[in-house]
Amino acid sequence: MVKLTTSLISFAELEEIVVLLQNASGFDFSGYSKSSLKRRIQRIMDLERMDVVDLKNAIINVESFQGFLINEITVNVTEMFRDPKYYATLVSEVFPYLETYPRLKFWSAGCSTGEEVYSLAILLEEYGLYNRSFIYGTDINSVVLETARKAIYPLKKIKTYSENYIASGAKNSLSDYYTARYDAAIINADIRKNILFSQHNLVSDYTFNEFQFISCRNVLIYFDLELQKKVFDLFYESLSEFGFLCLGSKERLVNHDIISKFKVINKEFNIYQKIK
Amino acid sequence: MPKADQIILIGGSAGSYNLIVDIIEALPLVFKPAIVVIIHRNPKYSTRIEELLSNRLNRTILQATDKEAILSNTIYFAGPGYHLLVEPDHTFSLDLSDFIQFSRPSIDVLFESAADSYGKECVGFLLSGANKDGTNGLLHIQYQGGKVYVQSPDEALIATMPESAIDVNKEATVYNNQEILSYFSRLK
Numbered sequence: 151m152v153k154l155t156t157s158l159i160s161f162a163e164l165e166e167i168v169v170l171l172q173n174a175s176g177f178d179f180s181g182y183s184k185s186s187l188k189r190r191i192q193r194i195m196d197l198e199r200m201d202v203v204d205l206k207n208a209i210i211n212v213e214s215f216q217g218f219l220i221n222e223i224t225v226n227v228t229e230m231f232r233d234p235k236y237y238a239t240l241v242s243e244v245f246p247y248l249e250t251y252p253r254l255k256f257w258s259a260g261c262s263t264g265e266e267v268y269s270l271a272i273l274l275e276e277y278g279l280y281n282r283s284f285i286y287g288t289d290i291n292s293v294v295l296e297t298a299r300k301a302i303y304p305l306k307k308i309k310t311y312s313e314n315y316i317a318s319g320a321k322n323s324l325s326d327y328y329t330a331r332y333d334a335a336i337i338n339a340d341i342r343k344n345i346l347f348s349q350h351n352l353v354s355d356y357t358f359n360e361f362q363f364i365s366c367r368n369v370l371i372y373f374d375l376e377l378q379k380k381v382f383d384l385f386y387e388s389l390s391e392f393g394f395l396c397l398g399s400k401e402r403l404v405n406h407d408i409i410s411k412f413k414v415i416n417k418e419f420n421i422y423q424k425i426k
Numbered sequence: 427m428p429k430a431d432q433i434i435l436i437g438g439s440a441g442s443y444n445l446i447v448d449i450i451e452a453l454p455l456v457f458k459p460a461i462v463v464i465i466h467r468n469p470k471y472s473t474r475i476e477e478l479l480s481n482r483l484n485r486t487i488l489q490a491t492d493k494e495a496i497l498s499n500t501i502y503f504a505g506p507g508y509h510l511l512v513e514p515d516h517t518f519s520l521d522l523s524d525f526i527q528f529s530r531p532s533i534d535v536l537f538e539s540a541a542d543s544y545g546k547e548c549v550g551f552l553l554s555g556a557n558k559d560g561t562n563g564l565l566h567i568q569y570q571g572g573k574v575y576v577q578s579p580d581e582a583l584i585a586t587m588p589e590s591a592i593d594v595n596k597e598a599t600v601y602n603n604q605e606i607l608s609y610f611s612r613l614k
């Protein structure tokens with residue numbers, strides 16, 4: 151028999167942890183994709199050298215552990231100008247519509263450490279739309295939002311971000327938008343100005359404004375189909391007429407009647423427009 | 427097509443592509459399991475392997491899609507840039523978490539989740555490659571009661587990946603290319 155060295159969590163135990171966490175903290179992960187959630191929990195158990203019993207005890211008895219767990223469960227990997235061609239497509243296919251509005255509200259749902267929000271702000275600035283725009287960046291994870299507000303990123307990452315920016319059909323150099331100090335870069339104040347980051351849970355929180363543009367990229371892959379549906383309803387309610395919904399490159403608006411109320415603007419990058 | 431009751435995973439990296447093409451060519455037209463191929467590929471040059479092979483081999487090869495049912499008699503490839511996972515309800519899901527063994531998609535991630543979801547109905551093949559991705563995944567498949575096969579390092583173009591798996595995992599069956607191809611040609 152093959153033996154493994156670490157203590158493994160099973161799907162049944164995962165369910166127990168989800169229920170326990172919901173009762174103890176109010177955060178509901180029951181609609182998350184099981185295998186990815188299981189990997190995340192397993193990762194925490196390995197890091198903290200815990201077995202399932204330790205984990206349960208910590209959730210119930212260690213006050214700071216719940217918050218820690220919730221922040222460690224979520225996957226926060228992101229980049230500026232991730233999928234450069236998506237950003238090029240925004241400029242060519244979405245911005246022409248946005249130009250007709252006197253005031254523009256944007257929502258980046260699941261914005262992680264803020265890179266997506268600043269990428270959008272830079273493009274809006276370049277196309278003369280930023281002065282009439284306001285961007286809300288939200289996430290379930292309070293730690294990443296803190297980083298997003300600081301707008302400071304390691305130069306190592308900025309190198310990739312610059313390459314992405316160039317690949318998106320850049321007008322300038324990314325360095326026009328940040329100030330480098332030692333081994334980090336801070337996004338300039340004129341890009342940071344029309345942005346608010348706040349905590350919002352797509353599972354349990356309601357709509358909080360009406361938007362001309364919502365992007366929710368690489369978040370829905372962590373949700374099962376039922377939860378995805380619920381979130382699509384939330385986005386539908388939160389969009390103004392002819393507002394845009396942009397999903398990640400592997401996320402589609404499917405399995406839901408609401409599709410009939412949207413027009414596909416770009417199939418490759420899953421950009422939709424509310425038409426009804 | 428109904429959902430597959432058995433899943434056969436094929437993991438490869440550098441030097442495995444030609445053998446994978448041969449495997450697909452060797453397959454009968456009708457077989458019961460789902461076959462999922464995962465090879466390390468660079469997302470910056472995301473050539474559409476699925477389309478290319480579909481046309482060339484004249485059979486349907488799909489890129490595994492988030493939340494889609496895993497079907498019998500179907501060949502899937504893991505797409506570039508995302509980890510591919512198997513869910514307990516026998517659907518796929520994608521994940522953007524950190525690289526594992528310098529890879530995303532990572533063979534370990536796919537193999538481990540498929541093993542947990544299919545138990546002894548999970549079979550894993552590990553082919554040529556230049557890193558150690560797949561070693562943990564194969565262990566996990568065996569731990570859950572599934573069968574594992576490793577390409578003979580003598581025949582692998584780059585032997586690091588199969589050697590790493592055999593080192594850690596004395597119970598793995600080592601197959602030469604002919605044995606691998608005959609396994610797939612006899613698949614029902």
Ligand SMILES: C[S@@+](CC[C@H](N)C(=O)[O-])C[C@H]1O[C@@H](n2cnc3c(N)ncnc32)[C@H](O)[C@@H]1O
Pocket residue numbers: 224225226227228229232259260261262263266288289290291294350351352353366367368369372398522
């Ligand atoms: C992989 S990141 C995507 C970041 C960015 N949108 C991108 O595409 O690069 C996923 C983000 O979704 C957030 N998230 C997960 N569950 C959420 C929920 N229920 N409500 C809001 N955000 C959530 C995570 O905290 C994480 O920051």
